[in-house]
Amino acid sequence: MSLHKTLNLARKLLLVALAGLAFAAPAQSEPLRIEITEGVIEPLPFAVPNFQAENASAGEMAQSIARVVAADLAGTGLFREIPSSAFISTVTSFSSPVQYADWKAINAQALITGAVSVGTNGKITVKFRVFDVFSQGQLGEGLQFAGSAGSWRRMAHKVADAVYSRITGESAYFDSRVVFVSESGPKNARQKRLAIMDYDGANLQFLTDSSALVLSPRFSPTGDRVLYTSYETGFPQIFLLEIANVGRSALPTPNGNMSFAPRFSPDGNEVVFSLENGGNTDIYRMNVGGGGAQRLTSAPSIETGPSFSPDGSQIVFTSDRSGTPQLYVMSANGGAARRISNGAGRYNTPVWSPRGDLIAFTKQNAGRFHIGVMRTDGSEERLLTASFLDEGPTWSPNGRVIMFTRESQGASGAAALYMVDITGRNLRRVTTQGAASDPSWSPLQ
Amino acid sequence: MKTGLYISGLAHAALILWLLFGSLFLARDNEDLLQVSQVSILSEAEFAALSAPEPVSVAPATSTNAPARPQPPAPEPEPEPEPEPAPTTPEVAPADIDRVAPEAAPEPEPLVEVAPVVRDPVTPDQAGDVTQPETQATAPEAATTEIVTEVTETAELAPATSARPHARPNRTAPTPEPEPDPEPETETAAATDPLADAVATAVAEATEPSPVPSGPPLSQGEMRALQVSVGNCWNVGSLSSEALGTTVVVGVEMTPEGRPEIASIRMVSFSGGSEASARRAYETARRAIIRCGATGYNLPSAKYEQWREIEMTFNPENMRIK
Numbered sequence: 001m002s003l004h005k006t007l008n009l010a011r012k013l014l015l016v017a018l019a020g021l022a023f024a025a026p027a028q029s030e031p032l033r034i035e036i037t038e039g040v041i042e043p044l045p046f047a048v049p050n051f052q053a054e055n056a057s058a059g060e061m062a063q064s065i066a067r068v069v070a071a072d073l074a075g076t077g078l079f080r081e082i083p084s085s086a087f088i089s090t091v092t093s094f095s096s097p098v099q100y101a102d103w104k105a106i107n108a109q110a111l112i113t114g115a116v117s118v119g120t121n122g123k124i125t126v127k128f129r130v131f132d133v134f135s136q137g138q139l140g141e142g143l144q145f146a147g148s149a150g151s152w153r154r155m156a157h158k159v160a161d162a163v164y165s166r167i168t169g170e171s172a173y174f175d176s177r178v179v180f181v182s183e184s185g186p187k188n189a190r191q192k193r194l195a196i197m198d199y200d201g202a203n204l205q206f207l208t209d210s211s212a213l214v215l216s217p218r219f220s221p222t223g224d225r226v227l228y229t230s231y232e233t234g235f236p237q238i239f240l241l242e243i244a245n246v247g248r249s250a251l252p253t254p255n256g257n258m259s260f261a262p263r264f265s266p267d268g269n270e271v272v273f274s275l276e277n278g279g280n281t282d283i284y285r286m287n288v289g290g291g292g293a294q295r296l297t298s299a300p301s302i303e304t305g306p307s308f309s310p311d312g313s314q315i316v317f318t319s320d321r322s323g324t325p326q327l328y329v330m331s332a333n334g335g336a337a338r339r340i341s342n343g344a345g346r347y348n349t350p351v352w353s354p355r356g357d358l359i360a361f362t363k364q365n366a367g368r369f370h371i372g373v374m375r376t377d378g379s380e381e382r383l384l385t386a387s388f389l390d391e392g393p394t395w396s397p398n399g400r401v402i403m404f405t406r407e408s409q410g411a412s413g414a415a416a417l418y419m420v421d422i423t424g425r426n427l428r429r430v431t432t433q434g435a436a437s438d439p440s441w442s443p444l445q
Numbered sequence: 446m447k448t449g450l451y452i453s454g455l456a457h458a459a460l461i462l463w464l465l466f467g468s469l470f471l472a473r474d475n476e477d478l479l480q481v482s483q484v485s486i487l488s489e490a491e492f493a494a495l496s497a498p499e500p501v502s503v504a505p506a507t508s509t510n511a512p513a514r515p516q517p518p519a520p521e522p523e524p525e526p527e528p529e530p531a532p533t534t535p536e537v538a539p540a541d542i543d544r545v546a547p548e549a550a551p552e553p554e555p556l557v558e559v560a561p562v563v564r565d566p567v568t569p570d571q572a573g574d575v576t577q578p579e580t581q582a583t584a585p586e587a588a589t590t591e592i593v594t595e596v597t598e599t600a601e602l603a604p605a606t607s608a609r610p611h612a613r614p615n616r617t618a619p620t621p622e623p624e625p626d627p628e629p630e631t632e633t634a635a636a637t638d639p640l641a642d643a644v645a646t647a648v649a650e651a652t653e654p655s656p657v658p659s660g661p662p663l664s665q666g667e668m669r670a671l672q673v674s675v676g677n678c679w680n681v682g683s684l685s686s687e688a689l690g691t692t693v694v695v696g697v698e699m700t701p702e703g704r705p706e707i708a709s710i711r712m713v714s715f716s717g718g719s720e721a722s723a724r725r726a727y728e729t730a731r732r733a734i735i736r737c738g739a740t741g742y743n744l745p746s747a748k749y750e751q752w753r754e755i756e757m758t759f760n761p762e763n764m765r766i767k
Binding site: 034104 | 663672677678679680681684685686688707722725726730733735739751754758760761762763764
């Protein structure tokens with residue numbers, strides 16, 4: 001090969017190389033890219049200094065409200081309160097600038113400041129701000145609530161709800177109530193009556209006396225009514241109770257047969273329940289005011305524990321048609337049902353999540369009771385608890401937490417209410433006066 | 446220190462210029478010498494005489510030893526491999542394969558360094574511990590067996606993709622200076638030779654000073670250390686399930702000391718969720734970058750240009766409730 005050809009070839013190769021270099025150069029100016037797939041799951045540390053009392057009469061209430069807010073957040077297990085003894089700086093005014101460095105130093109990632117004032121008419125005003133300490137900015141705008149002095153706890157719950165939502169991005173559940181069966185007396189002669197309380201056990205009120213056995217109270221979607229089963233007529237019958245005036249009335253069921261396990265439809269206009277007829281138990285739906293009864297199942301087995309999906313199109317229920325109690329899903333108008341529980345053991349008390357994505361249930365297997373959740377098609381079953389007796393799950397309004405009954409073993413054993421996150425974390429007992437069972441969680445107020 | 450660099454740069458530049466333009470001086474001479482007479486014409490008889498004997502001698506050799514026609518030279522080597530390689534290869538090959546796999550695992554090394562940080566046992570009540578902002582309490586009795594992060598972690602220990610081969614860093618400084626000498630010739634050549642023109646343009650672009658990252662790229666270990674450092678502060682415990690389904694890409698500019706410039710942190714993009722959930726996911730990611738970068742990430746300062754700007758993809762796939 002001649003020198004000329006060699007040089008020409010070299011020139012071309014060089015051209016290609018330089019062109020490649022020219023194109024490669026801009027690529028290098030791009031940022032370094034990494035992917036983070038492994039994080040940590042820890043409670044987020046937060047600080048709630050005592051709220052500022054904007055007048056003398058608000059002093060005690062300001063502290064109490066701050067404590068309730070802190071307890072709400074810490075109780076979720078998603079947050080961890082930093083004790084005030086660790087604080088470096090103090091908040092002296094609601095409008096004073098935040099000393100981020102001081103809060104960073106104690107690793108407070110969220111800071112909640114607030115102020116309370118009591119008006120001349122007795123009304124209280126609560127205002128608050130949430131700060132992202134490490135980002136050195138406010139999370140959302142400041143907010144304030146006004147109400148009567150008697151509702152200060154509720155206002156505190158509302159503040160906590162707002163804080164929770166701003167940090168997590170989902171709705172909360174603090175400003176909600178629970179209706180349940182309050183129990184007293186020895187285990188073999190229990191007296192039961194309906195009671196209602198805040199979700200955290202405060203503001204307990206009894207809705208019925210203990211003259212008749214009551215079971216399975218269920219909140220209406222608007223939280224102003226309760227369906228429950230009572231034996232006051234000698235056999236189980238469904239009653240409707242207005243919470244505001246504690247007035248109650250029996251639901252007229254077909255043929256006056258035994259009815260139980262009621263639950264509202266998502267629009268609150270209908271009730272789905274079990275009805276015993278000639279030794280066979282099937283599921284019916286009817287108007288809350290009575291009438292329009294429709295039989296949804298007709299198998300020669302026990303069908304009970306119905307629960308609507310949030311969109312009202314389907315119903316999950318328990319049936320022992322296969323020999324043991326299992327979970328089935330059918331159209332809200334009845335018809336063919338498909339079995340969704342496939343694990344070993346017996347499944348009962350299914351409840352559709354308010355988010356619509358999960359079904360909570362009670363499972364009995366190998367001598368243990370569990371509260372669990374599964375997808376609505378029965379997949380991804382996860383057991384969240386295990387004990388001598390766990391049963392009767394009810395969902396928090398945001399579908400993040402499940403409350404249920406746990407009964408301890410032995411003659412002295414008693415029922416109590418517990419809560420657990422749907423991750424299985426943060427299992428904790430709900431404070432109640434005496435024994436309690438069969439909880440039903442209200443929607444957010 | 447840079448004397449060698451300058452000498453090398455000058456030498457390279459001279460070589461490049463000689464390759465580019467040296468031929469111009471020789472071109473005229475060579476053009477005159479170009480002839481087509483080297484192509485000789487053969488008659489059919491000559492061609493037959495040249496081509497016939499070779500296939501004849503090769504064909505028998507291949508046909509006797511191997512059915513594969515295209516491997517005429519194979520016969521001689523084949524007899525030797527048959528007796529010896531047979532016993533040796535079965536032993537060597539698997540052994541080599543087995544050794545390769547474990548050695549690909551040197552990646553665990555960074556993990557070993559990191560593990561203690563992840564498992565820092567801190568009691569939940571030590572919130573007021575001012576000196577250890579990073580060692581927060583782990584979720585009490587939190588971890589459930591359902592979230593099999595360890596399984597997925599080990600699966601991801603080995604890099605999913607090999608390190609991108611970065612181009613060699615440019616040695617730009619010395620080269621532009623020697624260029625002025627041959628410039629006059631370049632101009633004349635460029636006027637007549639488009640190829641040379643293109644080359645000159647490419648050279649100019651390639652050697653032009655630019656904010657190109659300098660120094661070698663980050664090693665796998667350095668990248669992994671950065672991932673772990675940020676991940677240690679990426680607390681998704683308070684995220685909603687929807688936000689846990691949202692992947693966000695966060696851009697950040699770094700100071701030479703390895704600290705994130707807070708004002709530069711921004712959400713580049715997100716996927717898998719609503720804007721609201723992306724916002725929450727971004728806030729959590731932002732918090733992670735700031736918290737663990739407060740004292741500066743452990744990044745090699747010599748490679749600052751490589752990590753001056755970083756895009757971090759926060760993918761919570763492994764952190765979701767399964």
